[in-house]
Amino acid sequence: MTEHCQQTTHYPSLVGKRVFITGGGTGIGAEMVRRFALQGALVTFVDMAETPSVELARELSQYNVRFEQCDLRDIAHLQSIIQQTGREQGPIGVLINNAADDTRHNIDEVTVEYWDDRLAVNLRPSFFAAQAVSEQMKQINGGSIINMGSASWRIKQSCMPAYTSAKAAIEGMSRSLASAYGQHNIRVNTLVPGWVMTKRQMSHWLDPEVVETVKQQQCIHQTLKPAHIVNAALFLAADDSSMMTAQTLTIDAGWT
């Protein structure tokens, strides 16, 4: 395991909890899988990337972690995995809608098909996963749904408008679902990362100069790591945040 996944706080309410994480194969999602496993949760994660996901499941074989391959654009498949997980492990109590694809795209080149595809990755699965797990959460009279937002639209990034539109919509969707599900003690919050230096970010979009610029734009001039985001996800999932819903929690070192 990496140095970042040392357990800091222990949350008794997460022990034995069924946790479902999308996009758990790499990046922040992989760190979530590790850290929820360390808490004693039963973790199921889905991802379209088979190789890193299988490796992660193998790394965590001593814990209760399962991987199911799924392209989240296939909603029927996602729904069937959620139902199967509930049948085999018991009702899901925590859902983290983490998967996303921040591939850059030029405004002038976006077609209707490309727009629909970006929303089919970055917005649509979060709604249908929430809809599917809510049935199981009602059975156990509660749950926590965490939708991953993004600071990108707040800083007016122009290089991926379909992605930023989806991420802005996530916050509105979270508040509507929080209102609808509150009567069942199901909480829905948005977790907004700043610019987190994952391997993908470093290899695709960042060079040392940009990393330094972002650091200087933040109030705290240090690099954000996946662990900083996961610490907040653990809190939002645990009963320690039991009266927190319809909120946006931003972890960006004061960037936005």
Ligand SMILES: NC(=O)c1ccc[n+]([C@@H]2O[C@H](COP(=O)([O-])OP(=O)(O)OC[C@H]3O[C@@H](n4cnc5c(N)ncnc54)[C@H](O)[C@@H]3O)[C@@H](O)[C@H]2O)c1
């Ligand atoms: N890293 C950052 O700086 C940053 C900043 C703001 C918000 N976020 C958000 O945090 C979350 C995690 O970000 P990350 O940087 O770790 O992302 P990442 O790109 O490193 O990992 C995303 C994971 O989702 C999976 N995925 C993508 N499309 C999929 C699909 N169609 N079906 C199934 N799996 C799919 C990928 O295979 C990957 O494992 C995302 O919601 C992202 O928008 C990240």
